[in-house]
Amino acid sequence: MKKTLVLLLIATLAMGAVFATGSKEAAAQSGPITLRLSWWGGDSRHTPTLKAMEAYTAQNPNVKLEGEYGGWDGYYQKIVTQIAGGTAADIIQIDQPWLAELASKGDVFATIDSSMVDLSQFDADFLKNYCTYEGKLLGLPTGTNVNTFIVDANMLSSFGIDPNTKWTWENIITEGRKINQKDKTAYFSGATPDIMRYWFEIYIAQLAGAVVDNNKKVAFTQAQGTEAFTYFKRWFDEGIVAPFSQTSLFYQKFQENPSWINGKMATSWTWVSSMDKDIGARTMETRQFPVMAGAKNSGVLMRPSQIFVVNNNSKNKAEAIKVLNYLFTDAQALELLGLARGIPATTIGRSVLAQKGMITTMAEKATNEGIAQAGLPQSVYQMNSEVIQVMQDVIDEFGFGKLTPAEASAKLIKNLEATLATL
Amino acid sequence: MLTRKRYNYTGYLYILPWIIGFLLLQLVPLINSFWYSFTNFQLLGDPKFLGLENYKKIFTADPTFLQSLKVTSYYVLIAVPLKISFALVIAIILNQNIKGINLFRTLYYIPSILGGSVAISVLWKYLFMNQGVVNNLIGQFGFKAVDWLGDPRFALGTISLVTVWQFGSSMLLFLAGLKQIPVSQYEAARIDGAGRMRIFWQITIPELSPIILFNLIMQMINAFQDFTSAFVITQGGPLKSTYLYGLMLYDQGFKFFKMGYSSALSWILFAIILFFTSLTFRSSESWVHYGDSL
Numbered sequence: 228m229k230k231t232l233v234l235l236l237i238a239t240l241a242m243g244a245v246f247a248t249g250s251k252e253a254a255a256q257s258g259p260i261t262l263r264l265s266w267w268g269g270d271s272r273h274t275p276t277l278k279a280m281e282a283y284t285a286q287n288p289n290v291k292l293e294g295e296y297g298g299w300d301g302y303y304q305k306i307v308t309q310i311a312g313g314t315a316a317d318i319i320q321i322d323q324p325w326l327a328e329l330a331s332k333g334d335v336f337a338t339i340d341s342s343m344v345d346l347s348q349f350d351a352d353f354l355k356n357y358c359t360y361e362g363k364l365l366g367l368p369t370g371t372n373v374n375t376f377i378v379d380a381n382m383l384s385s386f387g388i389d390p391n392t393k394w395t396w397e398n399i400i401t402e403g404r405k406i407n408q409k410d411k412t413a414y415f416s417g418a419t420p421d422i423m424r425y426w427f428e429i430y431i432a433q434l435a436g437a438v439v440d441n442n443k444k445v446a447f448t449q450a451q452g453t454e455a456f457t458y459f460k461r462w463f464d465e466g467i468v469a470p471f472s473q474t475s476l477f478y479q480k481f482q483e484n485p486s487w488i489n490g491k492m493a494t495s496w497t498w499v500s501s502m503d504k505d506i507g508a509r510t511m512e513t514r515q516f517p518v519m520a521g522a523k524n525s526g527v528l529m530r531p532s533q534i535f536v537v538n539n540n541s542k543n544k545a546e547a548i549k550v551l552n553y554l555f556t557d558a559q560a561l562e563l564l565g566l567a568r569g570i571p572a573t574t575i576g577r578s579v580l581a582q583k584g585m586i587t588t589m590a591e592k593a594t595n596e597g598i599a600q601a602g603l604p605q606s607v608y609q610m611n612s613e614v615i616q617v618m619q620d621v622i623d624e625f626g627f628g629k630l631t632p633a634e635a636s637a638k639l640i641k642n643l644e645a646t647l648a649t650l
Numbered sequence: 651m652l653t654r655k656r657y658n659y660t661g662y663l664y665i666l667p668w669i670i671g672f673l674l675l676q677l678v679p680l681i682n683s684f685w686y687s688f689t690n691f692q693l694l695g696d697p698k699f700l701g702l703e704n705y706k707k708i709f710t711a712d713p714t715f716l717q718s719l720k721v722t723s724y725y726v727l728i729a730v731p732l733k734i735s736f737a738l739v740i741a742i743i744l745n746q747n748i749k750g751i752n753l754f755r756t757l758y759y760i761p762s763i764l765g766g767s768v769a770i771s772v773l774w775k776y777l778f779m780n781q782g783v784v785n786n787l788i789g790q791f792g793f794k795a796v797d798w799l800g801d802p803r804f805a806l807g808t809i810s811l812v813t814v815w816q817f818g819s820s821m822l823l824f825l826a827g828l829k830q831i832p833v834s835q836y837e838a839a840r841i842d843g844a845g846r847m848r849i850f851w852q853i854t855i856p857e858l859s860p861i862i863l864f865n866l867i868m869q870m871i872n873a874f875q876d877f878t879s880a881f882v883i884t885q886g887g888p889l890k891s892t893y894l895y896g897l898m899l900y901d902q903g904f905k906f907f908k909m910g911y912s913s914a915l916s917w918i919l920f921a922i923i924l925f926f927t928s929l930t931f932r933s934s935e936s937w938v939h940y941g942d943s944l
Contacts, residue, residue, distance in 0.1 A: 304904045311693040332694035420887075472800035473780045475888040485781045613906050620890070627802065627889050 258289065260543050262550060265295040266320035266533070267302040268567070269504075275567040279560045283553050290546060310335055310538070317541040318550060321366065323357055323530045324610035330360040337537040338363045343548045345556050348573035356604050357531050367555055368531030370569030372500045373597025374425075376514045382406075382493045386413075394517045396430070396458065400465055406493060407466025415467045417492035419474040419481040423459065424615070424622050425496050430455045432526030432602055433519050438618065438643075439609040443650065445643050452636025456625055460632055471626040482507060499593045500532045500569045513593040515600050529601035532569035570594050611650060617642045687914035693907050704914035714890070714898060715915070721806060722895040726873045729810040734865050737817040741824035742854075755825070762818025771812065771882035775799065778808050802891035805884055809892050812879040820865045827861040828854070859938040867930055874923050895919055 266276065273296050280292040295316055303325060309315035310329070321329070329335050341347075344367065346354065358366045380390035386406045392398060403415030418426060431438050434455060435447035447455075462468045469486065477484040482505040486492050490509060497505050502513070518525050535554070537547045554560050561571060561579045570586060571577055580586050608614060621642060625635040662669070687704060689697035708715050744755050764770050777783045778798035785795040798808045831854065839849050855862075877896035880886060886893035886901075899919070903912035 472797040476779050476799050
């Protein structure tokens with residue numbers, strides 16, 4: 228009996244071992260090739276992408292393309308788990324901050340060079356600043372994404388604020404407070420705690436250059452931190468922004484706040500790529516961000532909308548890169564994809580869409596204004612998920628009134644230093 | 651001899667699906683996570699052995715560990731007794747001979763079928779947010795809106811209600827237990843002149859005590875590991891007031907990809923649950939009565 232049991236145990240364990248290595252055992256395919264592409268998005272992205280993939284197969288009948296797509300929630304976790312388990316797709320859409328975070332842990336992405344893709348179509352600085360890790364080009368940017376400041380011009384007018392105001396840090400308060408003064412349930416800004424963090428990062432970037440620099444050091448002083456928190460305390464005191472007790476429930480989803488949807492909040496920081504979703508059924512316009520005199524860095528972020536990378540474990544890396552080249556530089560593919568991933572990052576992409584009249588004026592204006600204002604790229608350390616959490620935790624405590632500006636600045640510096648030391 | 655052997659073999663065959671499931675899906679990960687808890691495993695790349703470094707950091711240098719332990723303890727202390735007493739009260743009501751009682755029994759079980767799913771959590775969010783249904787309702791009676799989920803003082807209590815609301819399975823067990831209590835005992839007590847409360851405390855509760863113990867242990871284990879409602883509704887906020895242990899595990903493992911650290915945290919949780927479960931078992935000798943009355 229015992230023997231049987233032991234045999235059974237060994238058999239099941241062996242089965243586990245077979246499953247674990249099974250994926251690696253499959254021989255490289257000759258003949259028909261199947262490539263998997265994974266991305267996140269909504270239907271406005273899924274449908275065009277699937278059409279472009281079909282078009283590629285029509286031209287290359289030996290290549291079958293399979294899409295693996297879904298929403299944003301949990302996408303990063305899924306991708307990392309797949310990479311670790313050796314089951315990731317051949318072509319993967321990632322968010323820009325993940326490139327360095329993942330590449331620092333091993334050779335997970337294939338290197339791309341100009342013999343494989345027509346790199347002259349891309350802005351060289353863009354490739355270097357955002358898609359390169361330790362000198363190797365690991366991905367291609369889908370589009371250019373910038374921060375934008377969306378405003379509800381009608382709402383501003385109805386509260387006696389000139390909708391064409393050129394915003395400064397000061398007039399956000401002196402003009403913006405008119406809204407809450409007239410209607411206690413309405414606010415100038417729709418900022419949730421996470422959006423307040425972005426505002427704080429912009430303010431510190433203008434004061435000190437960055438929150439965390441490329442040398443893994445906190446880049447602002449206690450006095451500068453206190454100055455920034457003192458300024459944002461006025462946002463709460465003057466009713467520019469709703470109390471955190473009302474907005475914290477919509478962390479990372481400010482556009483789901485009923486106050487926002489029902490037009491009780493007039494403005495927001497956002498990315499051009501998610502602007503349409505945020506605006507929803509409202510009518511809004513884009514504006515430029517306030518920049519203080521003598522700012523070291525505008526703090527306005529510009530980065531690829533997403534990056535496409537090729538899995539280094541893919542059995543058909545060359546073919547996968549060929550697919551990328553098609554998606555990024557072929558006129559037919561570009562027309563099919565349209566604005567599914569924002570305004571394309573390639574010269575040919577922009578000209579194809581412009582010829583076909585597919586670039587909407589709002590997205591174009593917002594992107595151009597953003598590019599004109601864009602500051603320096605954030606350091607990989609400032610984009611690190613643990614560093615972001617440290618900033619968020621202190622901003623939460625500050626926003627709930629648990630910390631004075633000076634205390635918040637001191638705590639932020641102390642906690643950032645502690646976390647940076649472990650990275 | 652032959653028949654005996656055959657008998658055993660058949661038995662193991664019956665539980666084979668469970669054994670395979672346990673070995674493949676639980677034992678291997680269990681051993682792995684124990685090993686990872688002594689390493690800096692980050693999901694990608696090879697883990698480096700750190701010895702007790704992770705555990706040392708958790709106990710000496712991680713303020714969120716203490717915070718989430720505090721939150722989780724409150725949560726268990728609020729949710730478990732509330733849920734069990736609620737289940738018991740409803741079970742007693744549903745044990746009466748009322749017309750259409752089966753319909754009521756089904757209705758009261760529905761929340762448990764829906765469970766602590768994401769959809770229910772989203773529903774909860776819309777019920778209890780600042781401009782939600784609950785505030786609208788109390789507004790009708792002239793009460794001021796309360797930030798049920800946005801105020802650090804109330805958020806954990808509101809989240810606990812999601813758990814309490816799923817009292818169905820505990821209730822069903824109580825109902826089955828109530829049916830087992832011999833009617834003769836109640837009749838004898840009544841003849842002796844015992845009042846309703848006396849009967850409840852002297853007969854119903856002691857007779858139900860094994861079921862109370864079972865519910866207590868199962869619900870306690872579940873509550874210590876709870877994750878979904880806090881993750882979907884509040885993401886641990888405001889001010890980490892709903893930052894349950896399960897949420898911290900998830901953040902360390904899947905947000906920061908510190909799988910080694912996260913594994914160490916889960917083994918600590920395992921030890922905590924083991925401790926309280928055995929404590930409850932130990933204490934049961936003095937308050938649980940097994941049915942030898944018949």
